[in-house]
Amino acid sequence: xxxxxxxxxxxxxxxxxxxxxxxxxxxxxxxxxxxxxxxxxxxxxxxxxxxxxxxxxxxxxxxxxxxxxxxxxxxxxxxxxxxxxxxxxxxxxxxxxxxxxxxxxxxxxxxxxxxxxxxxxxxxxxxxxxxxxxxxxxxxxxxxxxxxxxxxxxxxxxxxxxxxxxxxxxxxxxxxxxxxxxxxxxxxxxxxxxxxxxxxxxxxxxxxxxxxxxxxxxxxxxxxxxxxxxxxxxxxxxxxxxxxxxxxxxxxxxxxxxxxxxxxxxxxxxxxxxxxxxxxxxxxxxxxxxxxxxxxxxxxxxxxxxxxxxxxxxxxxxxxxxxxxxxxxxxxxxxxxxxxxxxxxxxxxxxxxxxxxxxxxxxxxxxxxxxxxxxxxxxxxxxxxxxxxxxxxxxxxxxxxxxxxxxxxxxxxxxxxxxxxxxxxxxxxxxxxxxxxxxxxxxxxxxxxxxxxxxxxxxxxxxxxxxxxxxxxxxxxxxxxxxxxxxxxxxxxxxxxxxxxxxxxxxxxxxxxxxxxxxxxxxxxxxxxxxxxxxxxxxxxxxxxxxxxxxxxxxxxxxxxxxxxxxxxxxxxxxx
RNA sequence: CGGGGCGUAGCGCAGGGGUAGCGCACUUGCUUGGGGUGCAAGAGGUCGCAGGUUCAAAUCCUGUCGCCCCGACCA
Numbered sequence: 001x002x003x004x005x006x007x008x009x010x011x012x013x014x015x016x017x018x019x020x021x022x023x024x025x026x027x028x029x030x031x032x033x034x035x036x037x038x039x040x041x042x043x044x045x046x047x048x049x050x051x052x053x054x055x056x057x058x059x060x061x062x063x064x065x066x067x068x069x070x071x072x073x074x075x076x077x078x079x080x081x082x083x084x085x086x087x088x089x090x091x092x093x094x095x096x097x098x099x100x101x102x103x104x105x106x107x108x109x110x111x112x113x114x115x116x117x118x119x120x121x122x123x124x125x126x127x128x129x130x131x132x133x134x135x136x137x138x139x140x141x142x143x144x145x146x147x148x149x150x151x152x153x154x155x156x157x158x159x160x161x162x163x164x165x166x167x168x169x170x171x172x173x174x175x176x177x178x179x180x181x182x183x184x185x186x187x188x189x190x191x192x193x194x195x196x197x198x199x200x201x202x203x204x205x206x207x208x209x210x211x212x213x214x215x216x217x218x219x220x221x222x223x224x225x226x227x228x229x230x231x232x233x234x235x236x237x238x239x240x241x242x243x244x245x246x247x248x249x250x251x252x253x254x255x256x257x258x259x260x261x262x263x264x265x266x267x268x269x270x271x272x273x274x275x276x277x278x279x280x281x282x283x284x285x286x287x288x289x290x291x292x293x294x295x296x297x298x299x300x301x302x303x304x305x306x307x308x309x310x311x312x313x314x315x316x317x318x319x320x321x322x323x324x325x326x327x328x329x330x331x332x333x334x335x336x337x338x339x340x341x342x343x344x345x346x347x348x349x350x351x352x353x354x355x356x357x358x359x360x361x362x363x364x365x366x367x368x369x370x371x372x373x374x375x376x377x378x379x380x381x382x383x384x385x386x387x388x389x390x391x392x393x394x395x396x397x398x399x400x401x402x403x404x405x406x407x408x409x410x411x412x413x414x415x416x417x418x419x420x421x422x423x424x425x426x427x428x429x430x431x432x433x434x435x436x437x438x439x440x441x442x443x444x445x446x447x448x449x450x451x452x453x454x455x456x457x458x459x460x461x462x463x464x465x466x467x468x469x470x471x472x473x474x475x476x477x478x479x480x481x482x483x484x485x486x487x488x489x490x491x492x493x494x495x496x497x498x499x500x501x502x503x504x505x506x507x508x509x510x511x512x513x514x515x516x517x518x519x520x521x522x523x524x525x526x527x528x529x530x531x532x533x534x535x536x537x538x539x540x541x542x543x544x545x546x547x548x549x550x551x552x553x554x555x556x557x558x559x560x561x562x563x564x565x566x567x568x569x570x571x572x573x574x575x576x
Numbered sequence: 577c578g579g580g581g582c583g584u585a586g587c588g589c590a591g592g593g594g595u596a597g598c599g600c601a602c603u604u605g606c607u608u609g610g611g612g613u614g615c616a617a618g619a620g621g622u623c624g625c626a627g628g629u630u631c632a633a634a635u636c637c638u639g640u641c642g643c644c645c646c647g648a649c650c651a
Contacts (some may be wrong), residue, residue: 013588017644143649515611
């Protein structure tokens, strides 16, 4: 493309509302235009990249036998009511009504739609397994969209859905899809890790799920990795252990005064206790169906509750910390609660890390007092239960191996849905015995527009973007510094040579000064920059190639230009 | 939804009852040529919107809409 005729504008200043590098750079480099909060227009440069990402996705999915479809973006309420998600999705789902007052929504995801397709078209086990996918617009009315394309409201996602006769078949396909995902992100040249994830309410028992995470400091997910074993998990899931805990010999239970000392830290500091010899008590509200329960959760003084683990362990629909008025109703005093009295409607659970036969400091359930010498197995009022509930943290180990924590951006998710949708929507197929059975489903997502933003988040420097070659909008930024018509003719000739050789080139024929041109080239960050400088060319016949990623510069003769460039692009992963 | 902040040219900002401003970007001409060259001349605004106060409102008051941050929330 010739920039003199192109639709491209760069900016020296960063718009106020862009906070993180990828968002700032996408605005400054003229990749996206904000239409409204969480809504973006993809401008030509960004759209070229998106199409390259989509192409890689399509190639790898087609390779494992998936079929591309396109489902309607607007879907009727009836389908969602069948699975109960018309209510469950909440305000995140954008609902609309047509002229006949029929209820519709802008799809945030498409399990219902695809299950409807499956149940009406698949009748026999002979048609299975099958996997349909689409790359389509989704809308989720996020409470707080932010970070540009990383958390927009409208976004593009590849969503795939597979259907299987049994668990073995689902497992086998899951592995294939997992492999395809690895291939996809590798080809894109991105630094990713696959982590075990939490299935949440969508998981059938024991269902597998993995997240594909791009490692980046601004990631909203925390990942626990074990370099020694290669294990990796989302922190929501990771069952790590503490080290260096010392049990304390059981002693007599004694109440002591702790005026205005409401946290474990305060109590430990004021009385010289080790923080790991104190227990913190959290009261959580747990909702299961129509019923509400309260639990007192006991953790080591410096541990935190992992609400996802807790929610799963409780088989709850919802959990949240109890509010002040609820504590009051239970007769508990915030800051001085402990499992030292029996409370109607309140159960006690311990984190596994708590040594049930060791002695701890706990709240006394008396204002301004705690107790020491508390031994959980001996002194807890009511049933004693131990579960893994704590949030993993730096310094933990897994099976004796040290962990490393990282931040990640979730760009892909593979998930075994089991029969959740096929069952509630009445999809059945006949098996080899002629018996109607409920098939199993898997679902697999890749946020394509999020991947674009995350790729920039992962690949940039202070001057601009550093595109991975496989998804760069163009391969080469070709700039010319020329006064004479002869040199301009040489430039035109080189441009045509690039086009003929299949090199995607952004030809900067705007005639601006070298400074501005270099700044724009660095900001845009195409893999290679080629510069034809009149003086150098006249003197030596050489043309300069600069690799954006490494800063490497080489000068070649005109006739060696294409070959050298292709070699460079190859090594940068352009044809991965 | 709670707390905080901001809405003045495409972007970044100043101004603060009486002629609408600066820098970048944009247009034209000359100039310059290896890290945003310089000079000159231009174009671009119902100061978010609606009421109110006033001889006069971008400015003061009320309401409203939008945006950003923190939190809550989030199969």
